[in-house]
Amino acid sequence: MALNPCSSSVHPFSLPTEKAYKIYQICPSSLLQPSNLPGFPCSVLPRFPNGRRLVAFSMKEEQTQPPVLEAGACSPSSKTVLVVGGSGGVGQLVVASLLARNIKSRLLLRDPLKAIPLFGVQDKNKLEVWKADTRNPSDLDPAIFEGVTHVICCTGTTAFPSKRWDGDNTPERVDWEGIRNLILALPSTLERFVLVSSVGVTKFNELPWSIMNLFGVLKFKKMGEDFVRNSGLPFTIIRAGRLTDGPYTSYDLNTLLQATAGERRAVVIGQGDKLVGEVSRLVVAEACIQALDIDFTQGQIYEINSIEGEGPGSDPEKWKELFKAAAVN
């Protein structure tokens, strides 16, 4: 649907809470430090017939500068990748890395304004942000998924009661119902759905996993996984070990890209839920992105750890070898 900007300007933080809206970002990231936001102009466009509102941040075209990207930008890809949970620890790194690769990205966030301090300002053709809560099927408007070719889902909440459960955002609601709702909303044309899950989901009744599962997180993650597996969509599930380094919340895009996995750059990938250990969030993010392009990872479930040593970085051939070797680990 073509939309024309209207003249009204509003403060970005005084936007009415709509079920879904999209932020077009076309400003330089240097202007997007939190202290600059109060003066940040944005135009509110006419409402969709269903009452949803599209929001466009507008700045002069000549101020637009792509961020300096450590990973080195490459030629535009034909993919449009939707990242669900892009404000989280792994999700932030996925988004930053997609942008660095010049891959058109779309974010589905409960609070779209979180994208601004995290990822700076991006061209509207590079990054769109939509507001939705995966627990609410009615938030998952088909317009969000139009043209999306791949999805990386990194949503989650804490295993034990915490502030992050506020408003009933529990493992049952996020890791089971949220995943089910998302899968049901996705177009059948999707080329790949990558889900970040957890090691131990098949052993939630056994010690020590039963302790982690006291409030059901592993059980509900397994239910989410099973729904993905039975959906008929081409999928890859990446079960992470205990996550280390980050989240890098409140950093801007360039800082995110400079995040390092420290000494733990070597990657171990297994299958059959036998792997136990830790994994750098950077490694998980990279595994999700690499899996999108490796045909034989379709329909597969992998566990992932990272250990001290040299890793595959972003070399596709090295990742192919690691995924290939998974069955023996």
Ligand SMILES: NC(=O)c1ccc[n+]([C@@H]2O[C@H](COP(=O)([O-])OP(=O)(O)OC[C@H]3O[C@@H](n4cnc5c(N)ncnc54)[C@H](OP(=O)(O)O)[C@@H]3O)[C@@H](O)[C@H]2O)c1
């Ligand atoms: N922590 C570990 O050691 C560990 C180990 C294995 C696997 N995992 C799993 O790995 C994944 C990534 O972990 P992480 O630490 O990067 O996650 P995280 O920092 O907790 O981020 C979770 C993301 O999910 C989003 N989210 C939560 N509830 C949502 C909802 N109802 N609708 C839409 N989005 C929602 C959050 O958005 P908001 O910004 O709106 O909250 C955030 O973007 C998670 O599934 C986690 O359970 C974690």
